[in-house]
Amino acid sequence: MDLGNGLGHLTYSTLVHPADDWEQIWQSLNTYVPKVRDRFAGNKRFGVSLRLSAKSAETLANSKTERDKLRKFLDDNNMYLYTVNAFVYGHFKGELVKEQVYEPDWRSEERTQYTMNVASVVADIAPKDVMPSIQTSPLGFKPRVTGPDVVESYTNNVLRVTKHLIELEAKTGVTVTLGLEPEPYCYLETTDETVDYFTNHLYAGKSVEKLAKISGLPIAEAMAALRRHVGIVYDICHLAVEYEDITQSLQKLVDAGVPIVKLQEAAALHIPEVTQAAVDALKRYSKTIYLTQTIEKKDGKLTKYLNVDDAIADWEKNPGGKREWRTHIHVPVFLDDLGQFRTTRFAIADALKFHKQKPLSRHLEVETYTWDMLPDSLKTGDIVEYVCRELEWVRGQLA
Numbered sequence: 001m002d003l004g005n006g007l008g009h010l011t012y013s014t015l016v017h018p019a020d021d022w023e024q025i026w027q028s029l030n031t032y033v034p035k036v037r038d039r040f041a042g043n044k045r046f047g048v049s050l051r052l053s054a055k056s057a058e059t060l061a062n063s064k065t066e067r068d069k070l071r072k073f074l075d076d077n078n079m080y081l082y083t084v085n086a087f088v089y090g091h092f093k094g095e096l097v098k099e100q101v102y103e104p105d106w107r108s109e110e111r112t113q114y115t116m117n118v119a120s121v122v123a124d125i126a127p128k129d130v131m132p133s134i135q136t137s138p139l140g141f142k143p144r145v146t147g148p149d150v151v152e153s154y155t156n157n158v159l160r161v162t163k164h165l166i167e168l169e170a171k172t173g174v175t176v177t178l179g180l181e182p183e184p185y186c187y188l189e190t191t192d193e194t195v196d197y198f199t200n201h202l203y204a205g206k207s208v209e210k211l212a213k214i215s216g217l218p219i220a221e222a223m224a225a226l227r228r229h230v231g232i233v234y235d236i237c238h239l240a241v242e243y244e245d246i247t248q249s250l251q252k253l254v255d256a257g258v259p260i261v262k263l264q265e266a267a268a269l270h271i272p273e274v275t276q277a278a279v280d281a282l283k284r285y286s287k288t289i290y291l292t293q294t295i296e297k298k299d300g301k302l303t304k305y306l307n308v309d310d311a312i313a314d315w316e317k318n319p320g321g322k323r324e325w326r327t328h329i330h331v332p333v334f335l336d337d338l339g340q341f342r343t344t345r346f347a348i349a350d351a352l353k354f355h356k357q358k359p360l361s362r363h364l365e366v367e368t369y370t371w372d373m374l375p376d377s378l379k380t381g382d383i384v385e386y387v388c389r390e391l392e393w394v395r396g397q398l399a
Contacts, residue, residue, distance in 0.1 A: 001040070001041045001044055001045065001046050001047055002044075002045070002047070003364075003395065003398060006359045007355070007356070007359060007364075007398055008263075008359065008361055008362045008363055008364050009047045009082050009083075009130065009362060009363055009364065010047070010364040010365070010366075010391060010394060010395065011046070011047045011048060011049045011082070011083070011364075011365055011366075011391075012036065012049065012365060012366040012367070012368075012387050012390065012391060013049050013051065013085055013264075013365055013366065013367040013368075013369060014028060014029070014032075014033065014048070014049055014050060014051045014085075015049075015051045015085050015088075015092065015367065015369040016368060016369045016371055016383065016387070017031075017032055017051075017383070019051040019053070019056075019092075020053055020055075020056075020090070020091045020092060021053060021055050021056055021059075022055070022056040022059040022060065022066065025050065025051060025052070025056055026070075029048075029050075029073065030073070032383060032384060032387075033046075033048060033077075033079065034077050034079075035384045036384055036387050036388060036391075037077065037078070037079060039384065039388045040387075040388050040391045040392065043078070044078075045078050045079065045080055046077075046078065046079045046080075047079070047080055047081075047082045047083075047130070048074065048079050048080065048081050048082070049082075049083045049084070049085060049365050050081055050083075050084045050085070051084075051085045051088075051092075052084050052085070052086055052118050052121070053088065053089065053090055053091070053092075054089045054090065054110070054114040054117070055090070057086065057114055057117040057118045057121060058114075058117055060117075060121045061117040061118075061120050061121055067121065067124055067125060070125060071124075071125050074125070080126070080127050080130065081122065081125050081126045081127075081132065082126055082127070082130040082132050082133070082363060083132060083133045083134075083135065083262055083363050083365060084118055084121075084122055084132070084133070084134050084135065085135045086114065086115055086118040086134050086135060086136050087101075087135050087136055087137050087181060088101055089103065089104060089110065089111065089114060092369075097289050097290055097291070098289070098290070098291050098307075099141050099185075099291060099306070101137075101290075101291065102137050102138070102140055102141040102186065103141075105137065105139065105140035105141065105144070105154070106136075106137065106139045106140055106153070106154040106157050106158065107140065107150055107153035107154055107157065108157075109157075111136075111137075111157065112157040112160055112161060115134065115136060115161050115178070116160075116161055116164045118134055119134060119161070119164055119165055119168055119176045119178075120164075120168065122134065122174070122176050123168040123169075123171075123172045123174040123176050124172070126174060126176075128172075128173050128174050128175075130362065131175045131176075131177055131362055132174065132175075132176050132177070133176075133177045133178075133179055133233070133261040133262045133362075133363050134176065134177065134178050134179065135179050135181055135233045135262060136178060136179065136180055136181065136233075137180070137181065137183075137186070138180055138181050138182050138183045138186035138187055138188035138189070139151075139154040139158075139180060139186070139187045139188055139197075140154060140186065140187045141185065141186060141187075142185050142186050142187050142189065143185075145187050151187070151197075151201060154187070155201050155202055155207055156210070158178070158180075158202060158230060159207060159210055159211050159214065159226075160214070161178060162178070162211060162215075162225065162226055162229050162230055163211065163214050163215045165177075165178065165225075165229040166215050166217070166225050166229065167215075169229075175228065175229070176229070177228075177229055177230070177231060177259075177261040178229060178230045178231075178261070179230075179231055179232050179233035179260075179261035179262050180194075180230070180231075180232050180233070181232065181233040181234075181235055181238075181264075182194050182232065182234075182235070182238055182239070183235065183238045183293075183328075184238060184241050184242060184293035184295065184304070184328055185291070185293050185304070185306060188232075189242070190239075190242055190244065191239065191244055191249040191252050191253065192252070194232060194253070194258065195252055195253065195256040195258060198232075198256065198258045199256060202226070202230065203223075203226060203227065203257075207226070208222050208223045208226060209222075211225070211226055227257070227259065230259075231258060231259030231260060231261040232253070232258060232259070232260055232261065233260075233261060233262045233264060234250070234253070234260045234262070234263050234264065234351075234360075234361075235264040235266055235367065236263070236264060236265060236266060236267075236344075236347050236348050236351045237264075237266035237267055237268045237328065237330060237344060237347070237367075238266075238328065239347070240267075240268055240270075240326065240344035240347035241268050241293065241294075241295055241326045241327070241328050241344070242295060243295065243297060243302060243326065246347045246350040246351050246354070247350055247351075247353075247354055250351065250354050250360065251354075254358070254360075259361075260360045260361045261361060261362075261363060262361055262363040262364070262365055263351065263355060263360055263361045263363065263364050263365075264364075264365050264366075264367045265333050265348050265351075265352070265364065265365065265366045265367070265390075265394050266330050266333065266348075266366070266367045266368060267330065267331050267332070267333050267335075267343040267344050267345045267347070267348060267368075268326055268327060268328055268329060268330065268331065268343065268344045269282070269285065269325075269326070269327040269329045269331060269338070269341055269343060269344075270324075270325075270326050270327075270341060270342045270343055270344050271324060271325040271326075271327070271340075271341040271342075272324055272341070272342060273322060273323075273324065274296075274315060274323045274324065274325055275340075276319065277340055278340045278341055279312055279315055279316075280340075281339060281340035281341065282308060282312065282327070282340070282341070283312065284375055285308070285327075285329050285374075285375075286307070286308045286309050286312065288329070288370075290329075290370070291306065291307060291328065292307045292308040292309070292327055292328055292329050293305070293306060293307070293327070293328040294307070294308045294310070294311040294325055294326070294327040294328070295325070295326050296311060296323050296324065296325050297323065297324040297325075297326075298321055298322070298323035298324070299321070308325075308327045308329070311325060311327075326344060329370060330367065330368045330369060330370045331343050331368065331370070331374065331378075332368055332374075332378065332386065332389070332390060333345060333348055333366060333368065333390045333393055333394065334389050334390055334392075334393035335378070338378070339377075348394075348397070349397060352394065352397040352398055353397075355398070356397075356398055364394065366387070366390045366391060366394060368386075368390060371383060371386055
C-alpha cells in the first residue's frame with residue numbers, strides 16, 4: 001500500500017507462507033493475502049511481495065497463461081506487485097536450510113538465470129510507476145570467498161543481469177531494480193563492506209566499462225543505468241545483529257551513493273545480559289532449519305558464531321563475564337520484551353525515524369518469516385492477525 005507523503009509502499013513478505021513452488025505460492029496468495037489487504041488496507045490498493053523460487057520463476061517466465069492468471073488475480077483483488085524475494089533459490093520451508101540458503105551463489109549461471117527469469121516476470125506484471133524491486137542474496141557465503149577471482153565472478157554476473165534489466169526497461173518501460181542484501185557471515189555483511197564493494201567493484205570504472213561493452217551503451221549512460229538498477233536491500237535486523245548504529249549506517253550509504261531499493265523491517269533476538277536463565281530460554285529457538293548467526297559483545301570485543309548453538313556451547317564451557325548477544329532469528333516487530341530477553345525493535349524505530357525525515361526507498365516490507373518456529377507463548381491469533389499487527393506497528397511509526 002502506498003503510504004503517501006513520499007514514504008513509499010508498505011507490505012509484508014510472503015516468504016512467511018508456504019511458497020517453495022508456484023502451486024504453493026498461488027495457494028498462499030489466494031488464502032492469505034486478500035485477508036491481509038482487507039484488514040490492513042481496506043479499500044485501498046495493496047502492494048504484494050511475491051516469493052519466487054527458481055522453479056516458480058521458470059514456470060512463470062515460460063508461461064504467459066500463468067502470468068496472465070497472476071495479473072488477473074491481482075487486478076480482481078485490488079492488488080499490485082512491486083517487489084519479489086528471489087533470495088532463496090530452492091526450498092525454504094520444512095527442510096534443513098542453514099548456509100545452503102546462499103547457494104547457488106552469484107558466481108553461478110544458475111543464480112544469474114534465475115534472477116533474469118524473475119526480472120522478466122516482474123517487468124511483465126508490475127505497474128510501471130512502482131519501480132519494482134528484486135531482493136537477492138549478499139553475493140555469497142563469506143567462508144567460500146577464497147580470492148578476488150570469486151568477487152570478480154560475482155560482479156560479472158551482476159553486470160549480466162543489469163544488462164537484462166536495461167533491455168527490459170527499453171522493451172516494457174518498467175524499471176526493475178536489483179537489491180543485494182547484506183547479512184551476517186556473508187561477503188556483503190557490514191555497511192563498510194557494502195560501501196567498499198559498490199565503490200571499488202560494482203560501481204568502479206572497470207565494471208562500468210564492462211557494462212557499456214555488453215549493453216552497447218556509452219559509458220556515461222552505463223554508469224547511470226548501473227546506479228538506477230542495482231542497489232541494496234537493507235534488512236534492519238541484519239545490521240542490528242552487527243551492533244551497527246542504524247542512523248550512522250544509513251547515512252554512510254546515503255553519503256556513498258548506494259541506493260536502498262527496499263527497506264526491510266525485521267527484528268532479531270537481543271539478550272542484553274547473558275545469564276543461565278536466558279540461555280535456557282534461548283534453547284527453544286535454537287533448533288531450527290535456518291541459520292542463527294549470533295554476535296557476542298564482551299569487554300568491547302565482538303565474537304561471531306555461525307549458529308546460536310555455538311554461542312551457547314561456548315557459554316556453557318565458560319559462563320563467567322558479562323556479555324551481550326544478538327541473534328539472527330526474526331521475531332515480531334511489534335514486540336520488544338520476550339521475557340528472558342528482548343528484541344532489536346529499537347533499530348527499526350531508528351531506521352523509520354531516519355526514513356521519515358529523509359525518505360530512503362520507495363519500498364518498505366516487513367519480513368518475519370519465522371512464525372512457524374516461534375514459541376506458542378508469542379502466538380495469540382492466526383498468521384493474518386500477526387502480519388496485520390506488524391504492518392500496523394510500522395505504519396504507526398511513520399504516522
